[in-house]
Amino acid sequence: MANGGGAASAGGAASAQAPVAVLLVEDDEVIRKSVTMALERYGYAVTAVADGMTGLERAxxxxxxxxxxxxxxxxxxxxxxxxxxxxxxxxxxLMMSARGDALDVVTGLEAGADDYVVKPVDVPVLVARIRSLLRRASFTPDAVPAAEPAADHAAERLRFGDLTLDTASLEVFRGGERIELSPTELRLLLEFAAHPGIVLDRQTLLRNVWDYGWDGDSRVVDLCVQRLRRKIGAERIETVRGFGYKLRR
Structure with missing residues (x-):
């Protein structure tokens, strides 16, 4: 379940307890109503607002x-x-916009979005993107106070220099302090940690981290690597020019 969210079902349909809760922020009334109706047909519970300030307050x-x-x-x-x-x-x-050139996509992802779709978007594609994000978010634990991982599951902790990845709780520590990663950043780190010292090319990372073939600019990988480096240390992920990236042991 995503931090700050309700009881999400990874499948994207209504769960036994509660439907997946989506906050839709869209100023175009026609689009707002049509997307709301479409998602509700798939079993989502949609709260729709028309401006960014209200959206921020609700979020x-x-x-x-x-x-x-x-x-x-x-x-x-x-x-x-x-x-x-x-x-x-x-x-x-998930951002959606009529503006879909590479710079717009990169700007949205750099701001912290996990995915970006270009309008007009078919409802099945939109739902598939939502399902993919919810699957990835299920790997993210709720925020807890910073603390060292418990000693009783040391075998489930991976260490790379001053970086510690607890594969049981999916918590990440740097120099003993817990650091927060977005769902995509966490998935990316898990992929690197599963192949320490091995060069992973962009297409492999797109397939294994983003769950589908990216239909735009593969610089989305470079951008996410940059964000991850700022959090875990720039020296921890090495660029192998012309090939990809690898996690230093």
Whole structure:
């Protein structure tokens, strides 16, 4: 379950306890109503708002499993909204916009979004993207106070220099202090940790971390690696020019 979210079902349909809660932030009334109706037919519980400030307030209140937002919004644009949410929550964020060139996609992902789709988007594709994000978010534990991993499952801890990855609780520590990773960053680190010292090319990372063939610019991998480096240490992930990246032992 995503940090700050409700009881999400990885399948994207209503669970036995509660349906997946989606916060939709879209200023176009026609799109807002059509997306709401479409997602509700798939079993999602949708809260829809029309401007970025209201969206930020609702997102910070919590209770949602995923945020679906437009980039061009009144009051507060989608990029600023995403940054504001990332200050308090790791809830999965899916951006949708009519602007789909590489720079727009990179800007959205750099702000903290987990995925980006270009309008118009077919409903089955949108639902598939949501399902993929929810599957990845299920790997993210709720936030807990910083502490060293318990000593009774030392075999489940991987160490790379001053970096410790607890594969049981999916917590990451650097120099003994717990650090927060987004769902995508955590998946990326897990992929590197499963192949320490081995060079992984971008296509392999796209397939194993993002769950599907990326239909845009593969620089999304470079961007996520940069964000991960800032958190775990730039020296921990090595660039092998012309091939890809590897995690230093």
């Amino acid at each position: 910070r209140e919590g209770g949602h499993d995923l945020l679906l937002l437009d980039v061009m919004l009144p009051e507060l644009d989608g990029i600023s909204l995403t940054r504001g949410v990332r200050e308090v929550s790791l809830v999965p964020i």
